[in-house]
Amino acid sequence: MSYQTPRGTYDILPDEMVKWHDVEQVIRTITEKYRYREIRTPYFEETKVFKRENDSSDMVNKEMYTFEMGRESYTLRPEGTAGVIRAFDQHKLYGSMEMPGKFYYIGAMFRHERPQKGRQRQFTQFGIENIGAKTPEIDAECIALGYDIVKAMGISSVKVCINTLGDDESRAAYREALKKHFAPHLDELCSDCRRRYEQNPLRILDCKVDHDQECLQTAPVLSDYLNEESRAYFDQVLKCLDALNIPYEIDPKLVRGLDYYTHTVFEVVSTRPDSGAQATIFAGGRYDHFVSYYGGPDMSGIGFAIGLERLISLAYEEGHDFGSEPVTDVYVIGLGNVGSAVLKTVQEIRHAGFIAEGNLVPRSLKAQFKSADRSQAKFIVIIGEDELKNGTVNIKRSADKVQITAGFDELIGKIREWEGK
Numbered sequence: 001m002s003y004q005t006p007r008g009t010y011d012i013l014p015d016e017m018v019k020w021h022d023v024e025q026v027i028r029t030i031t032e033k034y035r036y037r038e039i040r041t042p043y044f045e046e047t048k049v050f051k052r053e054n055d056s057s058d059m060v061n062k063e064m065y066t067f068e069m070g071r072e073s074y075t076l077r078p079e080g081t082a083g084v085i086r087a088f089d090q091h092k093l094y095g096s097m098e099m100p101g102k103f104y105y106i107g108a109m110f111r112h113e114r115p116q117k118g119r120q121r122q123f124t125q126f127g128i129e130n131i132g133a134k135t136p137e138i139d140a141e142c143i144a145l146g147y148d149i150v151k152a153m154g155i156s157s158v159k160v161c162i163n164t165l166g167d168d169e170s171r172a173a174y175r176e177a178l179k180k181h182f183a184p185h186l187d188e189l190c191s192d193c194r195r196r197y198e199q200n201p202l203r204i205l206d207c208k209v210d211h212d213q214e215c216l217q218t219a220p221v222l223s224d225y226l227n228e229e230s231r232a233y234f235d236q237v238l239k240c241l242d243a244l245n246i247p248y249e250i251d252p253k254l255v256r257g258l259d260y261y262t263h264t265v266f267e268v269v270s271t272r273p274d275s276g277a278q279a280t281i282f283a284g285g286r287y288d289h290f291v292s293y294y295g296g297p298d299m300s301g302i303g304f305a306i307g308l309e310r311l312i313s314l315a316y317e318e319g320h321d322f323g324s325e326p327v328t329d330v331y332v333i334g335l336g337n338v339g340s341a342v343l344k345t346v347q348e349i350r351h352a353g354f355i356a357e358g359n360l361v362p363r364s365l366k367a368q369f370k371s372a373d374r375s376q377a378k379f380i381v382i383i384g385e386d387e388l389k390n391g392t393v394n395i396k397r398s399a400d401k402v403q404i405t406a407g408f409d410e411l412i413g414k415i416r417e418w419e420g421k
Contacts, residue, residue: 008112011264019312022322023105026152027126034145036102036128041083043108047073049082052260052293063111076110080127081260081287081303088131089296099132100301107306120309127305128282131291134300136233139286140240140262142302143226144266147246153311155270158281159245160383161252162266163235165202166222166230166287171262173226175201185215202255207327221252230263237264261285264302270314281314282306330415331377332358333368340382345393345411349381352412354419372398379415 004010012020031038037277047066050059063130065076077083084103088094093101108125115121128145130138143160150158165171176200186194189210196203203224210216227232241248254265265285272279282302291299316322330349334342339360346358357375372380384392397404397418406414 003007008115009121018325019322020198020281020308022306023153023312023315026110026260027104027106027149030105030148030152031128031182031309032147034102035140036104036145039084039087039103040107041077041080041087042072043110044076044408045083045086047075049294050075050078059111062344063113063160065110065112073184078109079099080105080107080109080125080305081129081290084127084129084303085290085296085301086294089291089294094132094291094299095215099299100138101131102128103131104128109206124308126308126341127303129301129303131301132299133287134267134286136236136264137240139237140244140246141303142284142304143266144239144244144246146304146306147282149306150268150281150311150319153315155311155314156318157175157271158249158268158356160241160266160268160273161254162241162264163222163251164230164234164237164264165255165262165285166226166228166234167262168259169207170226170230171202172221174222177382178202178204181219182215185213187262188213188215206255207255214411218289223252233263233308248357253302259289260287262288262349266304272314274317282311284408309389326355327343327376327378328357328372329419330356331375332356332381332383333372334363338383338385338388341388345381345383350410352416354415379418 006107021029028038042272047064050064052060064078067074075278084105086102088103094263104127108122109174110123110394111121112121113119118139128142130142143162147158147160164186166174179197182189182201182204186197189204190207193204193207193210205216205219206222207216218291223231238250240247251267254267255261263286268281268282269279270281284302286300289298290301291297292312330346332342332346332349342358343360346356349356357369357377369380378398380396380398382396387393388403392405393408394403394405395411395414397419406416
């Protein structure tokens with residue numbers, strides 16, 4: 001019987017891992033410069049961590065993997081923010097660390113949606129959360145961090161799309177205007193949008209089914225309902241982006257797919273002609289009242305998330321140099337009944353700081369040399385039964401084929417000498 005990966009999942013094979021190691025190293029290097037610290041939360045949480053009251057998002061209503069264990073309901077995490085905020089509250093980090101708390105995560109997420117290019121049911125996401133302070137400068141710095149990662153991966157065909165959802169007062173006024181506008185057109189809208197009309201009419205603007213409907217094109221614009229405080233906040237965010245020389249476009253229809261956003265929302269998208277529907281590279285926004293929902297104080301936060309599969313794909317298409325796996329420094333060949341000596345020698349070479357491999361299976365001398373060549377070993381160490389009796393080894397330098405005999409106790413020193421270490 002042949003088994004396959006479940007639909008919407010995939011294997012990352014060893015030859016592909018160099019790309020993942022590269023992007024993860026870029027992420028860790030840049031987040032360290034911004035003084036963000038890694039946090040790891042469980043792959044599943046109580047369902048109510050994600051399924052919050054009256055949430056209109058497709059993720060919550062359609063895409064969650066939920067299962068029952070006894071009387072408890074659990075859900076595989078579909079996004080990272082909720083788990084980070086839950087951990088922030090549970091461990092009372094707001095009382096034990098300097099605010100704002102700056103966190104990042106890398107890990108698998110799960111959403112039951114139709115698999116397509118760049119979108120899987122299990123996918124890997126990197127994200128940041130900046131919790132505990134609310135300033136336009138923090139919003140701009142958050143965008144700058146993600147922008148730096150995209151640029152570091154060699155992706156130049158991008159643009160920043162940004163909008164504001166305003167504060168509670170502004171959004172309440174806008175919701176009422178949208179409900180009044182869409183009320184005569186409910187029969188023209190899809191079933192999801194009719195549900196969103198009651199739960200969160202802003203989400204109708206984000207519908208992929210009805211986006212060409214005339215009623216969406218003529219819908220009121222949120223900027224017309226912003227109070228002075230919200231408008232001033234957004235203007236300062238834009239001023240900060242200007243100061244950082246980050247180009248942007250204001251998109252009045254940008255509302256994002258999750259209900260908890262307030263004030264600044266943004267998407268960084270690929271401008272490549274072949275990006276299609278999967279153009280978004282990373283996206284996020286500010287959220288108020290989210291920390292208090294899980295039992296913490298009334299604090300604001302902001303964050304974003306990047307799907308690593310899409311980031312790697314775009315970087316590859318734009319010619320980013322992912323590098324290569326490190327080559328073997330030393331390959332140890334054994335002749336005769338010297339298996340334990342080969343193993344011991346390989347370990348000593350590794351403990352001295354070199355990448356080493358040794359032949360630990362019965363093979364001919366020719367086959368062992370071929371294996372050494374495939375490993376691209378810089379040096380080959382040959383141990384035979386006679387050498388073992390004499391306490392010596394043969395060392396061959398692959399670059400110029402120079403070969404010498406040295407004592408066992410001289411091996412590491414000679415390799416270091418030839419390596420220049």
